[in-house]
Amino acid sequence: MSTTDSPTPYDPNAFERPSVTVDVVAFTARERKLHVLLIKRGVWPFEGHWALPGGFVQMSEGLDAAAHRELTEETGVAGAEFLEQLYTFGNVNRDPRTRVISVAYYALLPEPSISPRAGTDAAEAQWWPADALPPLAFDHAEIVKTALSRLRAKLGYTSVAYALLAPEFTLTELQTVYEIILGRELDKRNFRKKMLSTELLEGLEKQRRGGAHRPAQLFSFTKREPVFLD
């Protein structure tokens, strides 16, 4: 008998069982603060409450695809370059509808050039400062906390900051992203020395001119994926 021949048809609905959602914590750095993308729920439960974009996983889609789809449908944000699975939340009573297990993701986005646009189950979509979020539906405050902790840790041992920056940036802009996420100021000289020693940055034959400052050299990451730092 092959491994795929069932002796009797398998009926998953014969058992009471959990449902599965994805939820996405999308971060960006803007106005010198880390921000999280939230939607105002347009449907029961927690109607009118702010929440993470997310929804039920469809039968024909993988989990990553479901996370991308829900983020795009509910906020208009499409093609997130960095979107990674965070943790799966499965407390028994986390959702009043039924037993719902949520596979949480986090996404990193460069400073947004366009405003989010609410869709499907979302009545509004808006960036909120991570240190001043409104009360969140379900266990979404815990999910945000977990994502923030992961982001801070990952910033320390990988090059993941690339995902929060435009393809070309100054060292000052890179340092600002680090300071925003870590929540503290960094020494400019040490930061530059450490960053340039990693060989993850490529100096470009370009400068950014602007304001009263001297023109600053532009850099790019040699790889747009999280690389481990030594």
Next chain:
Amino acid sequence: MSTTDSPTPYDPNAFERPSVTVDVVAFTARERKLHVLLIKRGVWPFEGHWALPGGFVQMSEGLDAAAHRELTEETGVAGAEFLEQLYTFGNVNRDPRTRVISVAYYALLPEPSISPRAGTDAAEAQWWPADALPPLAFDHAEIVKTALSRLRAKLGYTSVAYALLAPEFTLTELQTVYEIILGRELDKRNFRKKMLSTELLEGLEKQRRGGAHRPAQLFSFTKREPVFLD
């Protein structure tokens, strides 16, 4: 209207939706090799194939509890001190029964004093050397690979080795655990210096005597939880 009053009863079975399992990669270090605990499946699908212990999440249990329960039911291994969520695997066709999303865990166990004992859906249960596993059912080879990668990384930046050792151990035994998992020999002097500098180890007023070797001091970890190394 309160957040828990449903305008219409919510019927999860009105939608076709995935089922949820947990699978557990249990590691131990024995006979100078890393080992993984496998069960031989006693039921369709993949009947007679080796697989990770695991099974469907029940409505009334959290995910961690489900992982502990399945590990115990199928292998007799109870009370794993370290059991942590690894990653959630959700490829659309990973299970011939229906769409099944599996929340994978990994557990670390001290060298086992008793043999595993198969139960429920498992016909056999046995420790296998991690570098010589049999062909595995479903996507379990990928789950083991992910767990091994996580374990190696975590060994480098935390004190998680405690979970693979008895409460009291010699520095040689600690070094052996590191060498087994990293798959390479470590310099004894550097290893001891680094470990003793972390302040995670407590020297005990006890020695282990045995064989032709000099008596060796016993140590314990000051905390039996993964602490970040500097």
